[in-house]
Amino acid sequence: MIRLFLLLWLAGQSGASDALQHVQAGLEARKLHQVDMEIAEFRKATEIDPNLADAFANLGAAYMEKHDYSSAIAPLRRALELSPDLPVAHQLIGYALLAQGYAAEAIPHLHKVGAQEALGIAQIETGQLSEAVDNLSAVLAQRPGDPDLLYYLGHSSGLLSKNAIDTLLATHPDSARAHQALAENYLVLRQMPQAEKEYKEALRLRPELPGLHLELGQVYANAGQWPKAEEEFRAEAKLQPGSAEAAYRLGGALLQEGKAHEALPELRRSNDLKPDMPETLYSLGKAASLDGDVATAEKAWLRLTELEKNTSLAAQAHFGLAALYRKQGKTAQAQHEMQEFQKLQSTIAAPRSEQ
């Protein structure tokens, strides 16, 4: 793209002077991928006419082609001295400076030509994380799924998040949010006693803060302390009656404790608040099945198998349906569901606890 732009631009700038003849020769060498020849011709052009911006820009471009970014910078600077608005020179020097680690110097050049991807990367380097996220998000919208973009966007978002948390911890170390942030870190590290302590302190400071009970409940669930997990999820559900996740987590804890009858309304509520979440549908079917509500179980699992085709949850739903039908004496349907389950099992990696 840059190359084509350069050629078109240079075509419009060509003259009859000797210097321009060397520029023309350089462009011919470029077509033949003879980079060293290219460099020699452009250099001659700059020696003959030290004020020919085109020659300097082309010389810089040739070095860029050779990945010799260090050598590219000087002629590109000269090109911009001679022609300060030369877009290609701005773009190339922006890339060259960025490649050489001079992100701060690269940014004005990249900004001038709207090279958002490179600009975003340069902004990560200079710590302008918010701007980097904006620029990278804009490019990702045009090129969704690009792995490099996804990486840089994730990286910059993570750094932005870390910066915010570091600032929070530095400026408000005794705040509820600071304790929550610490607790979340401990939770990720599976250091449950420390996580529990920080969440409890956060709750002591701001008991009304949404999400704290939910996360503390997760700590207890991970530690196998299900009655405590239930208590926290229940507190969150009370605090946020519109939270589908709180209802889902509460239902899950109740289910783990063998209280299927109590779990069922919570999971129903979760599904009403946020319909067709596969995890909720699966747990709803499970609770209903354990509670003897065959119709609800069947409906939830059938809906799940409509929504999900090749996932482990879909396999689980087929397995649940097989058991349900088997108990009802519906042998053919049970066999069909078991076949679907086995089919999926053979395509999905077999679940296995590593620990």
Added chain:
Amino acid sequence: MLRRLTRRNFLNLTALAAGAPIFELKPLRGIDFVLQNSPTPRKFLIETMPGGVALFDYNNDGLLDIFLVNGGRITEALRVPENFARSDPRYWNRLYRQNRDGSFTDVTQAAGLANAGNGNYGMGVAVGDYDNDGYPDLYVTNYGRNILYHNNGDGTFTDVTAKAGVAAGGWSVSAGFLDYDNDGHLDLFVTRYMDWDADHNKICGGDWRTYCPPGAFPATTSVLYRNRGDGTFEDVSERAGITAKKQRALGVAFADYDGDGFTDIFVSNDGMQQFLFRNNGDGTFTECALESGAGLTADGKGLSGMGTVFQDYDNDGRPDVLVTVLPRENYTLFHNDGGGLFSYQSLESGLGALTSLSSGWGVGLEDFDNDGWKDLFVAQSHVLDNVQQIDASLRYKDVPLLALNNHGRFERADSGVTTPWAARGAAFGDINNDGWMDVVVSTLGGPPALLLNRRGSGSHWLSITLRGTRSNRDGYGARVSVNAQTRFATSAGSYVCANDRRLHFGLGTADRATVEILWPSGARQVLKDVRADQFLEAREPERS
């Protein structure tokens, strides 16, 4: 909702108020055994798996004796052909005779049980009177070759493996005697774990260096030996359908789950589906766990099945299956719904809340408080000795799980053990003949632990020893009901262990019992108005 204050609830409340644990950790006087599993940095998987405990009365003096299976010596240099230095007395299996004063005497050498063979790394033990001579025989499983010791009746044993043809080979783990064809002679089932040897060992976990999961090694097959009745056995594994599917089998338990009069086999497999071998009654078995609902969790997931027990926990007369597993799987309870079907009831039974982070091996369903409901005991410890570094919420060593059965729902109780162990085997029996069930636990690198039941008060019990005449002499496979409770006669179950073959029943407040025995021969025997608090021998009627 108001809950009726039953006598059981009252007893629980008073026990709780008193803070009284069920067991007391007692020293095993005269027992100096240390289970030598010999862990090495090379993380040979066999190091994590021993060792068996057998509670049996080898000399018929009315006292339970203890047989302990040892591992062997392993060094980092271990290569095929492996040598585990079993001729060194430190690595012998040991037999301890119980004395009248409750102490034990090491009779290993005198009994002819020293040196289990240098190529054999010990795993488990099974007990059964395979020749119906009235003396219990021993079958020891190994990584290597298994050994059948015939009890000579004079305090000595003879290695009859070669004659009997039951060496198996490979990596055997648990074993049990059963009479699958009801011919009156005990047959033998042996679980085998995987195809493994020291030259093909693997280390997993990257920098963590952990033991590998079973899926890292090829699966294998288990073995069924039919007793010909002349002191020899025939390997019928293939003919009987046992080898039809590859397994990673660790535990085995027996019961007649479908009431057809033939003993069925449940095998706990590690890292895969569990197996239920339905006895077809014609010498063959059909593996039917999946279609019976006893193969996977309710979520259709495989299990890290280790120990297993096949007894009726909810007093509905049908044997249920309990499997001990790894953390985040829940100890698995397959409830026998009748009609040949099981349903996963770990959550309803309370095991979900109790065991979601537990790792269990030896397991028993025994009525520890004599209230008429079988309680749960599990020997616990993770497989990985460095698991806590990998996951801070898990522990390598753990205390045992004791859960009392409150009308089909398990509730945690104080076992009395406060020091965590790397526990493996758990064998159940009434060591001191007081009518209250005790437990002996094996621990890796440590001595066995005796958990002596502290005894409650006010509850009655009955202990029944079966004496088969037309059936096998041990009465294995009989279905025994006492005051609406049922036990299936076996010494197998748990993990690598053999339990007291006497059938223990808690009777609660009842001081009389009605006993109904359905013998493997088909004979039905009813004993009415049986006095409680006694050891009763029930002899099978000679004629029906």
